Amino acid sequence: MKDEDDLEIFLVATPGLEAPLYAEAIEGGFGSPQKLAGGVVCRGGWREVWRANLELRGANKVLVRLGSFPAVHLAQLDKRARKFPWAKFLRPDIPVRVEATCRKSRIYHDRAARQRIERAISETLGAPVSSDATVRVLLRIEKDICTLSLDSSGEPLHKRGHKPAIAKAPMRETMAAMFLRECGYDGSEPVLDPMCGSGTFVIEAAEIALGLMPGRSRKFAFENFASFDHDAWHELRKRTQTHETELKFFGSDRNEGAIEASRSNAMQANVDQITQFQHRSVSDIKPPTGPTGLIIVNPPYGARIGDEKRLRSLYGSLGKVLANRFHGWRVGIVTTTPGLARATRLPLLPPGPVVDHGGTKIRLFRTEPLK
Known part of the structure; x- marks a missing residue:
């Protein structure tokens, strides 16, 4: 006992x-x-x-x-x-x-x-x-x-309770938050995702910068336990500290529906004031004004959308744009194989551990600030 x-x-x-x-x-x-x-x-x-x-x-x-x-x-x-x-x-x-x-x-x-x-x-x-x-x-x-x-949780904790719209092949919020952490992100720099889907990386980054608690919008199984104290729980929720930020967080995607989903999700999460989502292809992205920061992206990969050979040109185009335009920015790429990551021709650090994403094995590939 x-x-x-x-x-x-x-x-x-x-x-x-x-x-x-x-x-x-x-x-x-x-x-x-x-x-x-x-x-x-x-x-x-x-x-x-x-x-x-x-x-x-x-x-x-x-x-x-x-x-x-x-x-x-x-x-x-x-x-x-x-x-x-x-x-x-x-x-x-x-x-x-x-x-x-x-x-x-x-x-x-x-x-x-x-x-x-x-x-x-x-x-x-x-x-x-x-x-x-x-x-x-x-x-x-x-x-x-x-x-x-x-x-004690009930529904899995990646279900934050404030993300109604989901794009194809979504990244779970819990995974996105840990990949951001693995990239050294702590809320003190801007984040940009050029293939943002339903906006998960961008919204998680904005919430971290504002100090918003991930579980603030939902209920938990422990509220039905014998030990639950409603008043103490209310006090705990009230004590969480939020703060302001001057930073902005950016997402873009070539799919217009994904951008609509991202904007809707950002509004639900109460981070729409510091997030910007634009309908554009990777070849059209440019660094936002302000400080450099982190580019993090979960591009398509073979097991998910198409075959690896066809995708190498997409990764090559992404790498070229980042190398030419985003000097001083760090990059994090979540994908399945070293071959796809290397197709970017970016100066990659040793990859992170293999991560199980719903049966697909993925890894985080990172760079130092691009020169």
Whole structure:
């Protein structure tokens, strides 16, 4: 059983982006962060769980470990699940969904294990079980140790709650934020995306510059937990600091629908005053007036839109425009293969780790300021 002021909190990362999420957790003052495969574990009370959901840009989910116990057969799992203090965590009036996984254990039947937990919750607490419930209890059985966790987020955290319009092959907000961090972006310079799609990189960069919390527009599963304190949550949300910026953030795309989507999303996110989106091709982009900054772009790649050979000329054109016109700007290119990145002929640094983008393996290729 966990002390409620010393919970184990697991921040789920996009595979390959654990390092920037770890850096973000340290910067955010989360307790004792440790980087693991698949995420970052830290410690704290329920307020830290709320804060992680509200503030962290790179976490996909925030899971809370409730406790663990050994069980080698279903009857033992059933008995221990019925003794578990569900009322400390769950409310009897809120539906619950249970998900189970079994690995290297004598209990090997996921569905049977899940049913034991569902019955224990419904019969000892009285909470209804529903397959579409917002509150999700996770059971993991590994090497005969049963670990129970709660998903405190509900909807994945890339769903910020203020981005209604989505373009083709969108970059998730959580990934965009971590790629920005990997490029050294901290909100103190302009950002330009010449193939902006629905505006994700530009809007994330503008939010960071303004200090806007990524979770400010949405609800979370933890609001239905037994531990939830509405007044304390309201106070926490009020205390988040925003600031002004003189900077502007720029996006362009040859697709007019993408530009309309970007403008709509920027307005919903309340960053439309500092963002500019223009309908133009890569060959027409020019540096905006003002300081140099970061160009970050997620161009088309083979697995997504067309074959690699055909795309090399697009990457070549992009690289030529950036090299000729954007002296002093750093570049970040998110793509699938070194071959496509090299087609830009830009002076690339060693690439970042492989990142899993919905089954497609992508990497960040960066430059120093262009000379």
